[in-house]
Amino acid sequence: MTISRELQVSIPCDFDLLGIVTPAREYKLAWSLNQSLGLKLAKSQDLVINFVNDRCIIISNFVFATSHCTFRLLKNKALSGSASDFLLPELKNLDYFLLIKNESDTFELDSYVSRLPTIDAVQSFTTINVNNLDNKENLLF
Numbered sequence: 725m726t727i728s729r730e731l732q733v734s735i736p737c738d739f740d741l742l743g744i745v746t747p748a749r750e751y752k753l754a755w756s757l758n759q760s761l762g763l764k765l766a767k768s769q770d771l772v773i774n775f776v777n778d779r780c781i782i783i784s785n786f787v788f789a790t791s792h793c794t795f796r797l798l799k800n801k802a803l804s805g806s807a808s809d810f811l812l813p814e815l816k817n818l819d820y821f822l823l824i825k826n827e828s829d830t831f832e833l834d835s836y837v838s839r840l841p842t843i844d845a846v847q848s849f850t851t852i853n854v855n856n857l858d859n860k861e862n863l864l865f
Contacts, residue, residue, distance in 0.1 A: 737854040739825040740833050741863070743800075743818035748845040753820060754786045754797050756845040761836055763788045765797050773811070773862055781809045792828035797821075814858050818850070823863060 746753055754765040765786040774780045781802035788795045798821045802809035810816055824833065833851075840849045854860050 737860055737863075739823055739854065739863070741852040741854050742822040742824070742837065742840070743815060743850045743852050744820040744822060744840075744846055745817070745848045746819050746845050747847070750784050750786065750797070750799055750820070753845050756843050757797065757822070758788075760839055760843045763795055765795060770803060771798070771865055773865075781811070783811050792826065793831060794825045796823040796825075798823060811862050812857060812859050815852070821852075821863075 744753070748756065751767070754767075757763055758765050765788045768785045768787040771783040771785045772780055773783065782804045784799035784803055786797035798811060800811050800815065800818050800820060802811070811821070812818075824831075824836070826833075837849075837851065840846050854863065857863075
């Protein structure tokens with residue numbers, strides 16, 4: 725008789741995630757978001773995500789942090805690796821993600837979301853329920 729055991733781990737996803745479709749390059753999108761949303765996204769060190777099978781991907785990363793909130797603009801398609809390497813492979817149709825980690829009770833996500841359609845560089849966007857993602861662990865750094 726064999727006994728199978730499986731470890732179930734709950735990953736806390738205490739951030740909001742917006743997916744963005746745009747033909748704009750990352751620096752142009754960051755500039756547009758800064759102008760329209762009052763952010764100060766700046767290019768930060770690229771993120772290197774290592775996987776168990778000795779594979780890794782490099783993701784472009786823009787960051788703006790305040791004392792209570794951190795905004796990250798992440799490119800979905802990896803900068804290195806094969807053409808099929810994405811930060812979130814289940815959302816290949818999205819070009820970028822705006823990850824918002826909020827530690828304040830006064831933060832209003834809707835005030836940012838309502839301004840996204842006015843940004844010329846943004847063709848479309850969606851609010852993503854992180855808990856429904858298969859690869860949400862790729863967003864934990």
